[in-house]
Amino acid sequence: MTALAELRRPESDIIQQAREKLIVALDFSTISEAERMVERLGDEVNFYKVGLGLQLAGGDTFAKSLLKKQKHVFLDYKYFDIEETIRNAVARAAELGVTFLTVHGAGGILSAAVEGRGNSHLKILCVTVLTSLDAEDIKEMGFDCNVEELVIHRAIKAMNAGCDGVIASALEAAEIKKKTGNKLMIVSPGIRPEGSPPGDQKRTATPCEAIRAGADYVVIGRPITQAADPKGRASEIIKEMASALAHI
Numbered sequence: 694m695t696a697l698a699e700l701r702r703p704e705s706d707i708i709q710q711a712r713e714k715l716i717v718a719l720d721f722s723t724i725s726e727a728e729r730m731v732e733r734l735g736d737e738v739n740f741y742k743v744g745l746g747l748q749l750a751g752g753d754t755f756a757k758s759l760l761k762k763q764k765h766v767f768l769d770y771k772y773f774d775i776e777e778t779i780r781n782a783v784a785r786a787a788e789l790g791v792t793f794l795t796v797h798g799a800g801g802i803l804s805a806a807v808e809g810r811g812n813s814h815l816k817i818l819c820v821t822v823l824t825s826l827d828a829e830d831i832k833e834m835g836f837d838c839n840v841e842e843l844v845i846h847r848a849i850k851a852m853n854a855g856c857d858g859v860i861a862s863a864l865e866a867a868e869i870k871k872k873t874g875n876k877l878m879i880v881s882p883g884i885r886p887e888g889s890p891p892g893d894q895k896r897t898a899t900p901c902e903a904i905r906a907g908a909d910y911v912v913i914g915r916p917i918t919q920a921a922d923p924k925g926r927a928s929e930i931i932k933e934m935a936s937a938l939a940h941i
């Protein structure tokens with residue numbers, strides 16, 4: 694069957710595969726707004742990211758309620774602390790039953806996170822360089838290299854520490870796969886469908902470009918959550934991802 698014929702089937706496997714790769718970022722300040730969005734997106738979206746905006750608004754309880762609805766949860770709390778604290782904090786996140794958790798930092802911190810998740814199903818994702826940062830920003834932070842060098846360096850350290858994957862822009866995905874021998878899962882934020890305003894994101898790619906570059910998951914917030922019809926927007930994006938998957 695051709696790629697086009699495959700896409701015409703009402704709910705082809707490839708659409709389902711694309712749907713499993715979409716993570717919608719619920720960047721709201723109240724749980725009720727986030728709940729309304731989950732309700733509106735219905736069966737179109739199966740994976741949600743709960744981040745810092747909801748952490749103190751009851752993020753953990755909300756994460757549990759998503760799990761009860763059979764949704765997958767990415768807890769984007771970007772943990773960064775001394776090893777003992779990280780080990781402990783990650784163990785608590787693992788008990789929640791979420792799928793992904795983000796951590797920052799160097800070797801010892803990352804290894805402690807991996808120890809903290811123990812035998813649970815939690816996957817540890819290391820943040821490489823935020824997609825809202827560019828060359829000027831990392832220079833200001835004291836790094837004397839370009840963004841891609843820093844991303845690759847941090848991805849290799851994450852792999853050596855036993856992390857399951859990294860958060861990285863789609864612009865660096867192909868190079869990370871190459872330099873780490875395909876051993877890391879790549880989760881890419883900074884995704885902007887054609888015509889979407891970048892907002893604060895500086896290293897962006899379209900959903901199609903991200904899939905073609907080798908992103909295993911894409912994280913999309915505002916282009917879906919601020920659309921007039923979030924469910925319709927998510928559906929279009931899933932179709933775009935599916936068409937990219939069909940050509941890989």
Ligand code: C5P
Pocket residue numbers: 718720744769820821822823824825860861882883884892894912913914915916
């Ligand atoms: O609205 P937008 O699509 O820009 O949302 C992207 C999401 O991904 C935000 O929740 C942001 O916190 C998160 N993120 C990111 N860059 C990273 C790590 C996480 O944009 N490197």
